[in-house]
Amino acid sequence: MISKAFPSTVEPRVTVTLTSLIELAGFAVRIKLHHPQFRARQSGGYVSRFKGRGMEFEEARIYQAGDDIRSIDWRVTARTGTTHTKVFREEREKPVFISVDNRAAMHFATRGVFKSVLAAKLAGLLAWTAQQQGDRIGGQLFTEQFCCELKPQNGRPAVLRFLDLLVKGTCGASAAIVSLEQVLARLTHHARPGSLVYVISDFRGLDAKAEIHLAKLSEHCDVVLVFVYDALEKALPTYQGRYRFTDQVREVVIDSADSPRLQAYQQHFADRQQRLEQLAKKPGLALIQCSTTDDPLACLR
Structure with missing residues (x-):
């Protein structure tokens, strides 16, 4: 498991730097955002037909x-x-609005990179792609303590402003947020009709009320849900033993011999995944699933 006890130097699996996000610009040329047949990855045969320019x-x-x-x-x-x-x-350019989850649960991984790092790289690739296609770039960053938005603007400075927000993880003008529902409610007010909206998250806290806001958003925008997860969240190791997990503050011990608890743990993830897949079958919505060991460029392509 990757530990969150940070070393003296920057650990690229645990945190991102502005330099690393700027370097993604060279890879963005391999991605195209406005594809008429955007197929939801791992979510069945549903095809979302994006409308193109606003x-x-x-x-x-x-x-x-x-x-x-x-x-x-x-x-x-x-x-x-x-x-x-x-x-x-x-419109000559289509607003691209990228919402990024930076809550505590995103700062976790057992292999690959932290979910938060993967989310930042996905967001960076999307922002550079939008800029290279001549679109305006705006975004949202949220935690359990705050939520802030950047209005879509043109050019490289807009991308750098968004990347700086991802690296710093905070901003001056923000609103107190306690739930995913509230975040998505704000998103419906900040994403203009005709926008292409990406929500990059592990979607913890997704419930019926949150889904209502996503449905409302998809009425006027094309919405792509990018589901970020770690393999351990999907399934615990099959070999017998007691496993200790800690975030340096709290500690949880799971006994793999405890079958009911093991099944409940795995079912909880399966339910969330299935909920997202069902949601992505609705008009105006699509789904991409990306694990912490996946290449973010491959996920978006």
Whole structure:
């Protein structure tokens, strides 16, 4: 198991540096975000059809035969007494909004890298890819204590600002957060309609209320859930013995001979995984699953 007792030098399996995230720019050319057949990894045969570029309101004009009645501008219609419809134009760039989970449970791994490190690398690759495609980059970082957002902006400075947030793990203006539901509720307000939204997390605390916010978000945005996990969370070792786990503060001992507890542990993970897979079958949602031993570039490709 990787220990969180940090050595004197930076351990790349445990923490990320700004330099390491900047170096990901060279690998981002191998990824394409707006693919018309984005298939959910390990989640069945569901195909999410992403709409591509977002649409932005341009003007209101008098309604014409054949116009979509859902685009009627009721405010202008009421004010003028004549039916008007909204006209939209294609945005030159699509906002890409990346939400990253940095809660305590993300600072864990038994092999590979910490989940938090994997999440930061995935986010970095996505941010550089968006920048190279000419899209605007914004993001969200959350822990049990705070949640903060960066408004989508253009160019390399926007990426560097986001990467700096990932490395520092905190920001000046933030809101106190205690649940995943509250984080996703904030996300629905900060991600503009037409955005491509990535949520990178182990999704601990995902419940019916949190799912409502994801469903609401997917009505106006394309949402990709990136499920990050460690192999030990999926299944405990099969050989007999007592296993001690610690975060240097708390300690848990699990006896592999305790079959009921072992089955309950593994079922808890399976339930969360299945919940995500079922959620990803809904329109506007897709799922990527990535373990701490996986190559983040391969996961996104």
